[in-house]
Amino acid sequence: xxxxxxxxxxxxxxxxxxxxxxxxxxxxxxxxxxxxxxxxxxxxxxxxxxxxxxxxxxxxxxxxxxxxxxxxxxxxxxxxxxxxxxxxxxxxxxxxxxxxxxxxxxxxxxxxxxxxxxxxxxxxxxxxxxxxxxxxxxxxxxxxxxxxxxxxxxxxxxxxxxxxxxxxxxxxxxxxxxxxxxxxxxxxxxxxxxxxxxxxxxxxxxxxxxxxxxxxxxxxxxxxxxxxxxxxxxxxxxxxxxxxxxxxxxxxxxxxxxxxxxxxxxxxxxxxxxxxxxxxxxxxxxxxxxxxxxxxxxxxxxxxxxxxxxxxxxxxxxxxxxxxxxxxxxxxxxxxxxxxxxxxxxxxxxxxxxxxxxxxxxxxxxxxxxxxxxxxxxxxxxxxxxxxxxxxxxxxxxxxxxxxxxxxxxxxxxxxxxxxxxxxxxxxxxxxxxxxxxxxxxxxxxxxxxxxxxxxxxxxxxxxxxxxxxxxxxxxxxxxxxxxxxxxxxxxxxxxxxxxxx
Amino acid sequence: xxxxxxxxxxxxxxxxxxxxxxxxxxxxxxxxxxxxxxxxxxxxxxxxxxxxxxxxxxxxxxxxxxxxxxxxxxxxxxxxxxx
Numbered sequence: 081x082x083x084x085x086x087x088x089x090x091x092x093x094x095x096x097x098x099x100x101x102x103x104x105x106x107x108x109x110x111x112x113x114x115x116x117x118x119x120x121x122x123x124x125x126x127x128x129x130x131x132x133x134x135x136x137x138x139x140x141x142x143x144x145x146x147x148x149x150x151x152x153x154x155x156x157x158x159x160x161x162x163x164x165x166x167x168x169x170x171x172x173x174x175x176x177x178x179x180x181x182x183x184x185x186x187x188x189x190x191x192x193x194x195x196x197x198x199x200x201x202x203x204x205x206x207x208x209x210x211x212x213x214x215x216x217x218x219x220x221x222x223x224x225x226x227x228x229x230x231x232x233x234x235x236x237x238x239x240x241x242x243x244x245x246x247x248x249x250x251x252x253x254x255x256x257x258x259x260x261x262x263x264x265x266x267x268x269x270x271x272x273x274x275x276x277x278x279x280x281x282x283x284x285x286x287x288x289x290x291x292x293x294x295x296x297x298x299x300x301x302x303x304x305x306x307x308x309x310x311x312x313x314x315x316x317x318x319x320x321x322x323x324x325x326x327x328x329x330x331x332x333x334x335x336x337x338x339x340x341x342x343x344x345x346x347x348x349x350x351x352x353x354x355x356x357x358x359x360x361x362x363x364x365x366x367x368x369x370x371x372x373x374x375x376x377x378x379x380x381x382x383x384x385x386x387x388x389x390x391x392x393x394x395x396x397x398x399x400x401x402x403x404x405x406x407x408x409x410x411x412x413x414x415x416x417x418x419x420x421x422x423x424x425x426x427x428x429x430x431x432x433x434x435x436x437x438x439x440x441x442x443x444x445x446x447x448x449x450x451x452x453x454x455x456x457x458x459x460x461x462x463x464x465x466x467x468x469x470x471x472x473x474x475x476x477x478x479x480x481x482x483x484x485x486x487x488x489x490x491x492x493x494x495x496x497x498x499x500x501x502x503x504x505x506x507x508x509x510x511x512x513x514x515x516x517x518x519x520x521x522x523x524x525x526x527x528x529x530x531x532x533x534x535x536x537x538x539x540x541x542x543x544x545x546x547x548x549x550x551x552x553x554x555x556x557x558x559x560x561x562x563x564x565x566x567x568x569x570x571x572x573x574x575x576x577x578x579x580x581x582x
Numbered sequence: 583x584x585x586x587x588x589x590x591x592x593x594x595x596x597x598x599x600x601x602x603x604x605x606x607x608x609x610x611x612x613x614x615x616x617x618x619x620x621x622x623x624x625x626x627x628x629x630x631x632x633x634x635x636x637x638x639x640x641x642x643x644x645x646x647x648x649x650x651x652x653x654x655x656x657x658x659x660x661x662x663x664x665x
Contacts, residue, residue, distance in 0.1 A: 165617075166617050189615065189616075189617070193617075311614060311646070312621045313614045313619060313620055313621040313623070313624045314614075314624065314644060314645055314646050314649070314650075315621065315644070316641070316642065316644055316645055317645065317646060335621075335622075339621055339625070343625055343628075343641055343644060344641055344644065345641050345642055511625075532625075536629055536632070536633060565625070565626040565629045565630065566622040566623070566625055566626040566629075567622065568622075569620070569622050573621075
């Protein structure tokens, strides 16, 4: 089964018209309200010249309008290009130029910041802030349209989204995802998480990020509800919202859980409705996973792995296996996905042999937008080469070793920064850590650690060194330690190692 | 401008609006909504306040009422005996 992405909304609006689909602070919107607004937006976009396959840039935080924007663009046959709400003017120019978007949907704060945006048509709440001779449309114009989606001939093989992903070099690349890519992946996630219309997820991850977007699409597919909270800067307010709104699910990246466990009331708060938690967005240190498990009682924890190029999800670890014997693994392939570990020539490797993690399935992207060269590097006859290194055990459970590009070469030996980071986290003395390589005259590279102490006053670097000394061979010991107050993050919450290298 | 207010504003300018040190911060403007601080930034600010004023800030105190704006921060510090 595949279908079209906006049919998640349309089907649920047919089955559960009056059910609350989205909660944002005091605001609640039903499926029929969202579907009606998306129909009207699609009409307006078509009226202003949007044709099948045209890209629409969206610069918005998670909100009712961003949800309407997403499904409305798709109903009009357009392609959603969602980027971070904090996008700068220079970045917006790049996205517009690269995607060829002629229409841009802005939030009120992005409209304030991007008053010089150079695009023929803008839709937003404060479009009078935008300079230049462009078409300015507001949400009042949307509401004035008829509640009937325009006709179009979109098929499941058509493009639904371009998702920009930052590489370690060069400018962001646009991952092209079709309706089929997204629908297949959404159905697989629904199946292994056993999501139903009774589920209600707390979304602190942004929807422009594929992991965040899966929260929206999976819950809209089953007629569940999504709670939006953009204030994770105050994690306690999110914890309270989770409790008040009786959420059944929560999703985060490793730093989300480091903050929740170390600096919030989450460990002291019982949320009886919370059925499951998911973690993806980079490997989480096993020590942090253990602490999370200790804290959540009977709530199921799903450790997962994926890539933007895979529409989001590739693997999940069944919670019972996490508890029983697979701590440290990212699990098995999700339904409709196959994973192989291969060497550089594409040869399949055996159990415990470390190689490139490769994936096939209907969720794998079409390629990078306007970049056949980069596409050729990652889409091979044997599938997507994720850029991650790992191995399988005898039962087929996958273990990540690290990012290929991040691997350190210390005196000729390849060392994973993750191994060093995991050992440091295991000490229980740090809130977060990142290890990068520094050029070295003799060893070619040496590890350098950036760490945020759990307690600045009692932190003892000599104790940490002694701890590491007991766990890692000497060439893996960081030569430099930088004690910092925080680590630079990408908008998705992942640690920005490129920024540390600068 | 009080010393506490100046210290807080200087810290925010120095750490969160790099390259815009001449920028004006409205003391009643949300530091989150305006994009000046994110979740990591709040923790960084808390560490700074704890170290500078030798105070303990509890997890329960990490709430918008105490830390959302410059004025909230200054008023919160007053409750800790810092002014």
